[in-house]
Amino acid sequence: MLDVRSCTTLSEAAGILSGDRQAVLIGGGTLVMRDVNEGRLTEGTLLRVTDPAFRRIEAGGGRIELGAGVTMGMILANRELAFLHPAARAIGGPAVRNMASVGGNLFAPAPYGDFTVALLALDAQVVLQAGFGSGRATPLEEFLAARERSGSALVTSVQFSRPANPGDFHFRKISRVKPKGISVLSIAAHLPLAGGRVAQARVAYGAMAPTPIRARGVERALEGKSLDAAAIAAAKTGALEGCRPATDAIASEWYRREVLPVHLGRLLAGEPR
Ligand SMILES: Cc1cc2nc3c(=O)[nH]c(=O)nc-3n(C[C@H](O)[C@H](O)[C@H](O)COP(=O)(O)OP(=O)(O)OC[C@H]3O[C@@H](n4cnc5c(N)ncnc54)[C@H](O)[C@@H]3O)c2cc1C
Structure with missing residues (x-):
């Protein structure tokens, strides 16, 4: 019962x-x-x-905190979070977005987890509370690696820094059915520029492994480079490092591996998908 x-x-x-x-x-x-x-x-x-803190958004300053119970609909209604709207809008249809929470998305099995991909590219921290003690912040990448073992902890919020230039943050979901299809894959990239060169790139994928992952080969290829054709070609060459995509009802492993570098190249070049 x-x-x-x-x-x-x-x-x-x-x-x-x-x-x-x-x-x-x-x-x-x-x-x-x-x-x-x-x-x-x-x-x-x-x-x-029902604790109000579970659904609180603090987005007024440089550091953003989203309660784990904040929904995709709440994010879409918040202008200070406009840079996250493409990722929030990528989750299901309006009925799902009005219920789907940030915390739940952290646990959603692949090929779900699109919002978490955006959080990974933003270098988010997950605040966990186990028992009656106070919360402890863990890097999202670490949390995802141990996700299956964190079953008894409550995620209370996620925290991350606002991109200094929102135009440096990019998100794309590739799906066959528009606009509500499940991901073939998703890509998020935070590519801050210093003197015209990429500094501290963070790129993440969804549906390319059992959990969202960092695209470290791409990050290395872009670091210190201007986003020109040569850098984009190098990034595409390293695009599949660490990927272990599944074959499922949405796409085969082969297809995901074939199309990822194509979509990554388009994202980096600022081309339509
Ligand atoms: C029709 C449909 C379409 C969908 N489309 C997409 C899509 O396009 N992209 C996508 O990413 N997902 C999609 N999803 C999956 C899902 O809706 C989202 O991933 C959503 O963000 C999950 O959040 P939730 O709050 O509903 O999770 P829940 O169902 O409430 O929880 C999911 C899991 O997470 C655990 N959990 C939830 N919150 C916490 C917390 N704070 N602390 C600890 N554990 C917690 C729960 O115990 C449970 O195990 C879709 C689902 C449906 C039904």
Whole structure:
């Protein structure tokens, strides 16, 4: 049997999650409720969090914090987060976006997780709370590597720095069905320029591995270079480093490997997809 329990504070929810292996947090529930409706989740406690901090957006300054319960719809309604709108708009259709949370997206299995790809390119930190203690910030890349083992912790928020120039941040989702199709792949890139050269590039992919990953071969190829044809060609050569895409109902592994460098090259050259 399934119980539903509402928690008025984040620490109450974190305490229950860490003490009860059968407790499952519901963010927006777009994935959890599918498991319930399709009979994969039949036992335990579903936890709702009503603490306002869970859905708080702090985006007024250089450092941004999004409560884990913030939805894609809330991001799209916030002008200070305009640079993230292409990533938030890439998640499902309007009904899904009104429920789908930032925290839930961190756990969404590939080929889902498009918003997390954007967060990875922004060098985000994940704030986790286990038990009744206070939160601890972990780099998103580390969190994703250990995601399957972090089952009992509550993600309370994500934090990242606002790009100094929003035009340096790019996001693309490649899907066969427009506008609501699931990703063949997604790419996010933060490419700050110093004196016309890329400085501290961060590039991330979705659906190219079991979790979103950094494109380290691309980052290395671009570092210190101007974004000209030679640098883009070098980036495309290193594009598949670390990739382990799956074959699924959306695309084959072969297809994902074939099209990734093409779309990466277009993104870097500022061409339409
Ligand atoms: C029709 C449809 C289309 C979709 N399209 C896309 C798409 O285009 N791109 C995409 O990326 N995703 C897509 N999704 C998947 C999903 O909607 C999103 O990934 C969404 O962001 C998941 O968030 P949620 O709040 O609904 O997660 P939930 O279903 O609430 O939770 C998912 C998992 O994360 C855990 N969890 C959630 N929040 C926390 C937290 N704060 N701390 C600890 N654990 C937590 C839950 O316990 C659960 O295991 C789609 C889903 C559907 C049904």
